[in-house]
Amino acid sequence: MSDFKKGLDALDSGPTGSPKETPRVAPPPEDLPPHPTVEALRAHFGAAVGRHEVVAGDEHIVYIDSAENLEVLRWLRDDPDQRYDFLQDLTAIDYGNNVSLQVVYQLWSIPHQRNIRIKIELPLDRLELDSVYYVWRASDWLEREVYDMFGVVFRGHPDMRRILMPYNYAEGHPLRKDFPLRGRFSRAEQTRRALSLKVEDHYSPAELEVATRLGQTLPDVTTEGGSGQPNRALAPPGLGGM
Amino acid sequence: MGLKINQGDGPDGKGRLPIQPGGETGDAQPGGLFSGSPGFLTTRLDAMVNWSRENSLWPMPFGTACCAIEMMATAASRYDLARFGMERMSFSPRQADLLICAGRVSYKMAPILRRIWEQMPQPKWSISMGACASSGGVFDVYSMVQGIDTIIPVDVYVPGCPPRPEGLIYGILMIQEKIRRATPTKDWIADEDLVEGLPTLAAETVDLITAPFGNSTNQNRSSGLTSTGALMRPSDRRP
Amino acid sequence: MPETKRRTVVYNVTRTAELGGEGGLVHAPIVPVEGEVFGDADADFGGEHMLINIGPQHPATHGVLRLVLELDGETVIKCTPHIGYLHSSFEKLGEYRDWNQIVPLTDRMDYLAPLIYNCAYAMAVEKMMGIEVTERCKVVRVIIMEMDRIFSHLLWLGTTAIDLGAFTVFLYTFQERERIYNLHEAYTGARITTSATRIGGMMADLPAGWIEQLKEFVRTFPNTLAEVETLLTNNAIWLGRTQDVGVISAEDAVNFGLSGANLRASGVSYDIRKDRPYYDYETYDFDVPVGEHGDIYDRYLCRMEEMRQSLRLLDQAINRLPGGPINVDDPRVILPSKTAAMNDMESMIHHFKVVMEGVRAPVGESWFSVESSKGELGMYVVSDGGSKPVRWRVRGPSFINIAALPHMIEGALLSDVIAVNASLDIVLGEIDR
Numbered sequence: 001m002s003d004f005k006k007g008l009d010a011l012d013s014g015p016t017g018s019p020k021e022t023p024r025v026a027p028p029p030e031d032l033p034p035h036p037t038v039e040a041l042r043a044h045f046g047a048a049v050g051r052h053e054v055v056a057g058d059e060h061i062v063y064i065d066s067a068e069n070l071e072v073l074r075w076l077r078d079d080p081d082q083r084y085d086f087l088q089d090l091t092a093i094d095y096g097n098n099v100s101l102q103v104v105y106q107l108w109s110i111p112h113q114r115n116i117r118i119k120i121e122l123p124l125d126r127l128e129l130d131s132v133y134y135v136w137r138a139s140d141w142l143e144r145e146v147y148d149m150f151g152v153v154f155r156g157h158p159d160m161r162r163i164l165m166p167y168n169y170a171e172g173h174p175l176r177k178d179f180p181l182r183g184r185f186s187r188a189e190q191t192r193r194a195l196s197l198k199v200e201d202h203y204s205p206a207e208l209e210v211a212t213r214l215g216q217t218l219p220d221v222t223t224e225g226g227s228g229q230p231n232r233a234l235a236p237p238g239l240g241g242m
Numbered sequence: 243m244g245l246k247i248n249q250g251d252g253p254d255g256k257g258r259l260p261i262q263p264g265g266e267t268g269d270a271q272p273g274g275l276f277s278g279s280p281g282f283l284t285t286r287l288d289a290m291v292n293w294s295r296e297n298s299l300w301p302m303p304f305g306t307a308c309c310a311i312e313m314m315a316t317a318a319s320r321y322d323l324a325r326f327g328m329e330r331m332s333f334s335p336r337q338a339d340l341l342i343c344a345g346r347v348s349y350k351m352a353p354i355l356r357r358i359w360e361q362m363p364q365p366k367w368s369i370s371m372g373a374c375a376s377s378g379g380v381f382d383v384y385s386m387v388q389g390i391d392t393i394i395p396v397d398v399y400v401p402g403c404p405p406r407p408e409g410l411i412y413g414i415l416m417i418q419e420k421i422r423r424a425t426p427t428k429d430w431i432a433d434e435d436l437v438e439g440l441p442t443l444a445a446e447t448v449d450l451i452t453a454p455f456g457n458s459t460n461q462n463r464s465s466g467l468t469s470t471g472a473l474m475r476p477s478d479r480r481p
Numbered sequence: 482m483p484e485t486k487r488r489t490v491v492y493n494v495t496r497t498a499e500l501g502g503e504g505g506l507v508h509a510p511i512v513p514v515e516g517e518v519f520g521d522a523d524a525d526f527g528g529e530h531m532l533i534n535i536g537p538q539h540p541a542t543h544g545v546l547r548l549v550l551e552l553d554g555e556t557v558i559k560c561t562p563h564i565g566y567l568h569s570s571f572e573k574l575g576e577y578r579d580w581n582q583i584v585p586l587t588d589r590m591d592y593l594a595p596l597i598y599n600c601a602y603a604m605a606v607e608k609m610m611g612i613e614v615t616e617r618c619k620v621v622r623v624i625i626m627e628m629d630r631i632f633s634h635l636l637w638l639g640t641t642a643i644d645l646g647a648f649t650v651f652l653y654t655f656q657e658r659e660r661i662y663n664l665h666e667a668y669t670g671a672r673i674t675t676s677a678t679r680i681g682g683m684m685a686d687l688p689a690g691w692i693e694q695l696k697e698f699v700r701t702f703p704n705t706l707a708e709v710e711t712l713l714t715n716n717a718i719w720l721g722r723t724q725d726v727g728v729i730s731a732e733d734a735v736n737f738g739l740s741g742a743n744l745r746a747s748g749v750s751y752d753i754r755k756d757r758p759y760y761d762y763e764t765y766d767f768d769v770p771v772g773e774h775g776d777i778y779d780r781y782l783c784r785m786e787e788m789r790q791s792l793r794l795l796d797q798a799i800n801r802l803p804g805g806p807i808n809v810d811d812p813r814v815i816l817p818s819k820t821a822a823m824n825d826m827e828s829m830i831h832h833f834k835v836v837m838e839g840v841r842a843p844v845g846e847s848w849f850s851v852e853s854s855k856g857e858l859g860m861y862v863v864s865d866g867g868s869k870p871v872r873w874r875v876r877g878p879s880f881i882n883i884a885a886l887p888h889m890i891e892g893a894l895l896s897d898v899i900a901v902n903a904s905l906d907i908v909l910g911e912i913d914r
Contacts, residue, residue, distance in 0.1 A: 056608045056847035085735050086751070089848065089859050089876040096871075106848050106859070106876075110735065110751055117848060138738025141884040149572075164565040164913060165385065166350045174384055175573055183384030187452040188445035190384075191392050194349035195356060196439040204561055207549050210532050304538060306545050306567055307910055308592035308673055311636070315662070315672075318655035333540040348913075351545060351566040354538055380586070383570040404673055 035060045037082055037116050044079075045072055061117045069120050070130040070156075076107060076116070077135055084109045084116065087132075090142035092150045096177030103129060103152060122152065131157035149175035161204065166197065284427045291426045295339070295365065296418040297327040302338030304358060306345030309372035312404040313344045321407035326414060335361040340417065341394070342410075346374035347387045356436075359394040364432060367420070369413050370396045373403045378452070388452035392441045395434070530558060537566045541644050541899045544909030546883070548898065555894045560887040564880075567913040575873035579839030580606055580680050583873060588674040590875060590910045594633035594854045595675045596625040596665075601851045603678035604759065605860035609847035610680070612814065617805045618682050619760045624798045625668075625677065626851070627791040628695070631702070632661045633854035633906075634784050641781070641903040642713065645722055650709055657705050660698050667691055680840050681815050682808030692799060699795050706788060713781070723777035727889045727901035730775060737885040740878050741856030742783040743905055747775035753852040767794050777904040784906070814840045839868030846872075855879050855906050877911030 032054050041049045041062060049072075050063030064072050076084045084107035093102045105118040120129065131154035132139045143154040144163040151173040154160060161167060165174070170193075171184040183190060301323075305313055317323045317331065332338040335358045347355055359368070370390050373379035376399040378388035387393060397420060400413035441448050536547040545566035551559040571590060575583050587602045588595040600622045607614060614622075635654040642650035662672045668691055669675040669684065677684050713719045729739070734747040744751055752769040754762040770786035772779030808815045816835055821828040842864040850859040856878025863872040882905045890898050 055845050056849075057611070059846075059848060087738050088850065088857065089861065089874070091861065091872075091874045091876075093863055093872045095865070104861070106861070110749065113756060115757075136738065137733075137736045137888075138881050138884070141880065145880075162565075164568040166565070171384065174570060179384075179573075181383055181573060181577060186445075186449050187388060187392075188441065188448040190349055191352065191387070191441040191448055192439065192445070194352040194387075195393070195441065197353050202547070202563060203549065204563075206559070207532060207551075207561060210530065210551050210559075303540075308589055310544075311592055311673060315655060315659070318659075319652050320656065320659045331540075333538075346567065346569055348566060348568050350568065351537065354566070358538055380589070381569045381574065383574055385568050385570050406672065 033058070033060075035114075035116070037076070037084075037114065038062055040079070040081060041072070041076075044075065048072060059115065059117060061119055063119050063121065066120045066122055066129060069118075070132060070135070073105065073118065073132050074135050076118075081112075082109065083111045084114075085136075086110055087136035087138045087142075088115075090132075090139050090146065092146045092152060092175075094150060094175060094177050098124060100124065101127060101150060101152070103146065105132075127152040128155060129153075130155050133157050149173055151176065159204070166194075167202065167204075168197075284425075287427050288425050292421050292424055295426075296421040299326070299328055299340045299367075299414070299417070300330055300332045300338050301328050301340045301342050302333070302335050302358070302362065303331050304341055304343045304345075304355065306343075306347060306351065307374070309344035309375070309404040312407060313342060313371065313410060316407035316410050321411060323411075323414075326411070326418075328414075335359075336363065338362055339366055340414075341366065341368040342371055343368065343375045343390050343394075344371040344404075346372075346379060346381055347390055347393070348385050349387060350385070352387050352393050355390065356393050360436065364434075365426070367397045367417050368394060369410075369417060370399045371402075371410055371413065372405060373401060376401060379403060392443055392448050392452070394436075395442055535898075537563075542902065543640060543907055544912075546902075546907070546909060546912075548886075548902070550895070550898065552895060555896075557890050557893055557895065557898060560890055560898065562883055562886055564883070564909075564912050567909045569910075569914065571875065571914045572873055575870055577869065579868045580842060580870070581840060583870070584678055585674065585676040588676055590877065590914060591633075591853065591855065591858075591879075591908050592673050592910055593636050593908050594629040595673060596629040596677055597633075597851065597853045597858065599675060599678040600626050601849070601853065601858050601860050602862075603680060604851065605847050605849035605862050606680050606842065608849050609845050609862050609864060610814070610842050612681050612809055612811060614682060614809050615806055616803050617686075618807050618809070620798050620802045621683060621687060621807065622678070623760050623762070623765075624695070624795060624802070627794045627798065628661060628664065630791045630854045631788050632658060634788050635661075637784060637854075637903075637906045638709065641900075644899050644903045645719065647712065647716075647719070650712055653705055653709060657702060664691065664695060664698065667694065679808070679815075681811055682806075686807040692802070695795070696799060699792055699799070702792065703789070706785070710785065714785075720778065722896075722900055723781060723904070725774070726777050726893065726897050727904060728774065728776045729885065729889050733888065734775065734885070737888065738881040739856070739885055740882070741852070741854070741906070742780050742787065743856065743882055743885075745770065746772035746779035746783050748773050753850055753857060757850070759851065765794055765797050767797075777900055780904045780906075841866070841868050842870075850876065853878060855908065855911070856882060858911075875911065875914055877914060879905070879907040879909075880912045880914075883907050883912060 032052060035052075038049075038052050038060065045064075045068060048065040048068035050065065052063075053061040055061060076082045086108040087105065088108050089104070089106040091104050093104060095102075100121040100123055103120045103122060105120075107116050107118065108114070122129065127150070129152060131143055133143065133154075133156065140157075140159075141163060143157055144159070144161060146152050147154065147160055148162040148164050162169060172179050174183075185193070303310070303313055303317075305311075315321065317328075323329075328340075335341070339362075341359060341362060343355065359366075370376045374381060374386070375390050376396075378386055380403070382388065390396060398413045398416045400409055402409050405413070436442060443451075531552045533550050533552060534547065535550065536542045537545040539546075542548070547563040547566065549561045549563065550557055569589075571586050575586060578586065584599055584602060587598040591598050604622075635658050639651040639654035639658075642648075642654075665675055666672050667688055669677045729737070729743075729747055731748045734744050735749055739747075740751070748771060750769065750771045753759075754767075755769055767790045768786075769790070770783045772783050812831060814835075816822070817828040817831055822832040823829070842862075844864060844866045846861070846863040848859060848861040850857050852858075857876070858878055859874075859876030861872070861874035861876065862870055863874075865871045883902075886902060886905065890901050893901070
């Protein structure tokens with residue numbers, strides 16, 4: 001019976017607390033297991049490198065200043081001792097309660113067989129970052145997804161559009177904590193909006209350009225908040241009528 | 243949908259007799275084809291038309307997710323759909339009679355489903371296969387249609403997540419039963435009043451049937467330090 | 482990490498489809514015609530491109546994928562995939578579910594290999610919580626993951642063959658899949674949506690007779706595989722449609738983030754079971770096939786060989802299956818036995834708390850990946866100390882694999898688009914999540 005009592009106490013005492021109440025305090029650097037990349041990063045980039053954490057036993061996280069992310073990530077891919085050539089994942093975390101939003105890059109080096117996680121904290125009123133599209137092409141759709149779900153704009157990305165939601169989705173960025181699970185509009189309104197989309201509303205600007213060259217007029221679909229009706233003002237001159 | 247299941251009893255409940263006094267139009271032959279009352283000939287014709295329709299349904303598999311895999315398994319050799327006349331799965335809606343919506347439908351996909359349904363010529367029936375197509379299933383979220391009957395008219399709902407192949411076959415047998423009870427000679431063209439750009443049901447009805455119910459209202463963001471159900475965000479209840 | 486012997490299996494396949502001596506067919510590659518075929522004068526005929534739309538409702542897109550192609554005749558100038566037609570917001574939904582309640586959600590993402598997703602999720606959360614599962618649980622999870630790898634590859638094989646015109650293979654593979662469906666159902670109660678794992682263990686131990694049924698499958702499955710091989714591997718039509726089609730180089734494949742057989746067919750030897758082994762994979766004796774040409778045919782060969790290697794793994798895992806408990810003995814995560822819960826008050830309260838309030842995880846996070854049948858499946862779980870995650874992120878391999886499709890088919894013919902799309906082995910549930 002005492003096992004169960006211990007179990008109950010463990011359930012009651014639970015975890016140590018959440019970032020809402022206490023800021024996360026990293027253990028002092030001497031206690032962390034070493035990671036060759038971290039030392040090299042600090043040597044190379046100095047002040048742009050923030051704290052270093054180890055979670056889940058062996059996963060290393062390094063925080064980078066948001067202004068330097070492109071240089072740091074490009075160096076991580078190209079430096080012969082680092083060679084993080086495989087971008088495993090690019091995502092974001094919204095902790096809620098107006099704490100900053102973190103953009104997370106999970107990297108793996110195939111030659112050196114090493115993992116590293118780079119995190120960048122962004123203030124909620126300036127969700128912008130440089131795109132790593134030309135460093136790892138895998139970030140093409142991953143950054144579009146982060147934009148779609150969180151609203152982080154990646155400067156320099158050639159095609160910064162929504163990817164999972166419809167292109168003129170007007171309810172916001174779904175994975176933010178202030179976005180309700182069932183969306184902001186009523187179901188009837190969501191159904192009405194969905195059904196009043198013309199099929200042409202699903203085309204990207206490049207495809208529309210081809211269609212225009214072939215002599216068809218189509219609306220501008222990249223503006224949010226549209227009711228799905230064609231925006232004739234943006235059609236090329238002479239082709240405004242449909 | 244306009245298909246009326248009409249047993250055709252006479253007004254005095256005497257059942258179907260080949261000879262009826264007059265008819266609705268008055269001048270048509272009693273029991274004749276367009277007299278408005280069923281006669282021997284019309285019921286035989288009905289039965290023949292229904293028999294040929296139900297045994298040669300060409301399904302249009304509108305498969306999106308996991309239910310589509312079960313539908314493929316139903317069409318494969320263990321649970322064969324060909325023995326019900328559904329040898330030819332028609333991927334073009336123009337040549338299909340039965341739309342099997344297998345899988346969850348998102349709001350991005352909804353206009354496509356609607357357009358496919360509108361492209362199907364009559365007579366047409368639809369099966370909503372699985373919990374997600376019937377009511378949204380586990381996905382009571384911002385992007386999922388809470389039941390495709392808000393988008394297109396549905397004849398048979400097959401519950402399950404995913405329904406077993408036997409379940410889908412049962413649903414198809416129900417469609418066949420529905421066809422058997424139809425009176426095509428009287429209702430050659432079904433009324434379909436789908437308004438472009440609007441759901442099939444009125445807005446209030448859509449909101450009513452898609453409102454959160456059961457345990458889903460308690461699924462809110464409580465971070466373990468407060469017991470479930472203590473704090474519910476008001477926005478969780480509003481549809 | 483000990484140095485693992487990595488043997489690559491190189492296939493000695495003739496690159497041209499010569500079938501026997503006289504009267505044999507010789508593979509004639511299609512070469513572009515030099516010089517002008519259509520003059521400038523005929524601008525309408527020679528110059529106009531066509532914009533066509535494939536999907537999202539289409540039999541050959543393997544789900545609700547939409548491809549918009551700009552064509553010059555039959556040649557693809559530009560391809561843009563559009564996704565999101567199945568976006569079910571699993572990640573948002575996960576933030577409203579307890580750790581164990583998320584397991585049924587994982588089945589519905591990759592519904593072709595649900596047990597792999599169940600295991601990957603449980604493994605990520607257990608890593609975050611610092612829970613080490615029992616030996617029996619490890620071997621059982623290896624068994625079900627390898628079984629589902631075969632399961633998924635069989636569907637891939639059937640649907641790819643049917644896309645390229647070989648209908649019989651579809652029926653053969655689905656008949657084999659029915660046997661695995663029976664195994665799924667005998668163990669978990671469901672054919673597809675298995676939900677077999679829990680944090681700290683499994684939903685239940687293997688039922689009696691299950692291992693014998695699996696052994697029977699392992700014994701007879703190579704015959705079906707051999708039959709399919711005779712239908713496809715040296716078939717002139719198959720070779721003509723798959724060799725040198727959809728080629729991607731090794732550097733491009735790594736830069737695009739491809740994983741699984743797509744990456745290995747291009748010559749990059751990256752398999753998580755070998756590079757970051759989990760559950761004692763370094764102690765099993767198996768090979769990882771690596772191709773060299775990066776075309777569809779190499780992907781086909783890699784996946785066929787992977788099925789055989791999975792059979793080897795299954796053999797070894799079945800032989801080393803230890804006894805003992807299936808669930809870890811940790812009252813924070815595991816429910817007490819029903820007898821105890823019904824008989825004494827404290828167990829009942831314990832049961833109540835774990836079920837009603839959920840398992841609680843400490844503050845922390847973990848990004849953990851396994852080698853799923855489609856590629857590198859990553860699960861990123863972030864906890865702030867509660868019973869529900871702050872963030873649950875799924876790195877679905879198909880999401881990243883399909884983004885490389887335009888790179889592979891620009892310049893190819895229209896019929897190759899379907900073939901390359903099929904060869905990437907995508908499942909829309911994990912693309913759109």
